[in-house]
Amino acid sequence: MTKINPDTEKESLYANLEKMSTQEILMGINAEDKKISSVIKKQIPNIEKLVDAIVIKMQLGGRLFYIGAGTSGRIGILDASECPPTFGVPHDLVIGIIAGGDYAIRKAVENAEDDFKQGWLDLQKHNITSSDFVIGIAASGNTPYVIGGLKMARENSISTGSISCNSNSLISKEADFAIEIVVGPEFLTGSTRMKAGTSQKLVLNMISTSVMIKLGKVYGNKMIDMQLSNKKLVQRGVEMIVEELNIDEKLASELLIKHKSVRAVLLAENKI
Template identity: 60%
Template sequence: MTTESPSEYNHLETLPTAELLAGMNQLDQTVPLAVSRALPQLERLVEATVARLRAGGRLFYIGAGTSGRLGVVDASECPPTFGVPAGLVVGIIAGGDLAIRQAVEGAEDDAEQAWVDLQARDVNEKDVLVGIAASGRTPYVIGGLQRARRQGLATGAIVCNPGSAVAAAAEFPVEVVTGPEFVTGSTRLKAGTAQKLVLNMLTTATMIRLGRVKGNKMVDMQLSNLKLVERGERMLMDELGIAHAEAAELLRQHGSVRAALAARQ
């Protein structure tokens, strides 16, 4: 439980703001290095996820507290970024949607509830389940992974302690060992940052492998606001060498960057 080890810093309440910020920033710089050491594990999880999604499966996240919220955030960003259906990547948090905004006491301690929550989404053996738990000991996540693995789902985990029960319950664990936090045990800090980085990489690499990026551009993004429409217009201008007015009309006619490019190429 290195995430529970005492902080390398002490007497925090006596430090000026500049020193508090510098200390947190110094520790944060260790996170990408910790993630880099877990890249071989993450590669295996990405490959398994790509294979299941290509075969018609979905990606589910389960977690509690900060870990659960990060999963919900990552899932919610996939449709607008990559143009995939809202149900392709699903984040489930212990305690339900209320827990996204406030703590639901005891929800993470129920080892049976995750599978109940997953059954409500009709999970099956085509799907992938990734459990997210900084500590690696959350009963909600352990129980969900164990039951899902018995039912034939591909199972992954993102944890921040070595040799954890959550990692043991998953076929494709990703262990990013981040060490002690600035405030002892506050895993919304370094551990949360590490989890966010891994989630970014998992879905981005998966969507690229599934053909949802062309070159380096989000050609399937949803044109749901002015910023994204303007981004789409710039993509067409750059790719096709056309003026803004023509790009805007082309995007209006076809409704997506990918469709507009296909119409002209």
């Protein structure tokens, strides 16, 4: 497999970091982070197409998979794991998979990202079908684990997307919908947990939030299907009901206890 020379591996624009003051280091990192938003903005037309394609699949009962290695895999798992509590969806609707398995979430697994065949094998563990959608995430765009997973997914008529931080990356070639967030060299040369990782997280925020809104998991600007798993979220639910029904907190709390979710309360009161 021929690899391209990725922008994410290029020399930092900053030299002699060890000689910088703390303020100089922080200002440099911040200056690089400021570049991310404008780069993502240019990709919104491509992100829009990706979101709309995912929504179609999920409306028909499909699932969304993220596959990645290292930082990219962890970011995918983070986004997937936050969908159930935020939007009240099943834990197997959005699934994050990382090279090396769950152990790799906390500790690096040697050579896991270099296994071209394992990405597809890991997807098969979830009985993936053509009803589902797979997004490969790789800062360099060259990760064999992700490339192999996407390639086999396409060969099995499964729709694919990709998020990379380099132009014309190898995973883009295996994606029906390729997103390339070219943020340039990192402040610390090659440390893609920085700008590249931040850009991936921002794009995944956009994708999952947009998809869930389009699937009807939001009312107004409220997370009416969120899981009421702690006191803070219960209070947030009460406040939503107070605002939507124009009632006092005591009655709102009683309704929430009775119906178990904000959506159920609003439905019972013919608000939605």
